[in-house]
Every structure is written in C-alpha cells, then in structure tokens.
Amino acid sequence: MKISRQTRSYIFWASLQIGVLVGIAWWAERQIALGPTDSRGWRPFSWPLFERDAPKGRAYSGDDHDVYVWLTLRDGDCPEGIASDEALEREVDIRLLDPRFEPVGPGERVRVTDLSGRARVYVHRRNNRSLRYGEAVAIAHNCDVITAIIDGDARDPAMRRTAREFLESNTVQVWILKKLEER
16 A cells, blocks of 8 residues: 555654654753752753762853852761862862863852852863863861852852852752752
C-alpha cells in the first residue's frame, strides 16, 4: 500500500508537533527543578562546574554577574576559619572558571549573615584583550565551608556587595540549610 503525499505531510507535521511538545515539556521540567527566579531577579541555571573539581552546588545569574555557590561538608577535619588568603585558596579555586585568573591584591575579611570569612578579587586578560574580574568567597560554618565564586565586574564594590547580599538571601540560605540537613 502506497501512502499518499498528503498523508506523509500530515505524518510529518504531527511528528514535528509532538517533538516540539516534548521539547517544551523537557524545558519546563528543567526550569521547575532549578527553581524560580527570586524577587531581585536572580535566575538559577544549570551547574557548570565538574563535580570532581567542586561539589555540586547552585548557579545563579544576575543582571551583570553570575554567582556559583557550593557547600563543602566535612566530618572532623575542621578548618580554623578562613583568616588568610592561603586558607581562602585552599577552600575555593576561582581558576575552575578560567585557569588564567590571578589575584589583584590581598583579600579582605567579609561577613555573610552572622558568619565571617574571606574574599579576594581576581583578574585575567581575555583573548580580545578585555579584562575579566571575579571574586572568591569562603565562609566557615562549624566544620563546613560555604564557598562562592562571583563572576562579573568584581572590581566594583557595589557589585560585590550586591552579590554578597544575594548570598544572604533566602534563596541561598534555604538551599544551604537543606544541604546541611541532608547529611
């Protein structure tokens, strides 16, 4: 039995519509799994780092920069806080984003909620000669370490403050508390 040209056309368009619907369903399921955009406009996106380099965390995109947050859970191997640039380098390696990052200067002490830690700004020159800035942040909580990489124009103190305020937001804090409860 030979299928007419019109029937083949109907089969093609029906298959195409099914494919589009499957794609939309996959995208919607993925967006629901990532979570909603928060009230300040931070949108979650898929974790871009390899789990062998950093534990799976959460990635968010703001207006001008991205924030990658993860939690390193420890049993018994407690850091004595993040008081030096060397301790910061041990906990978070900004070179996961790009191996060309180099520190701009010494780090500084920071507070996120009621915890204190350390942050340091890094820079590298891209292939097009523009500069890319980032900031590494590490905060000790008991034996665990909350680490973050802020990727954007980190030389601007207002942008760094905005990203750190996001680390204090319910969006991030609820995720951290859930990870701590899961252990």
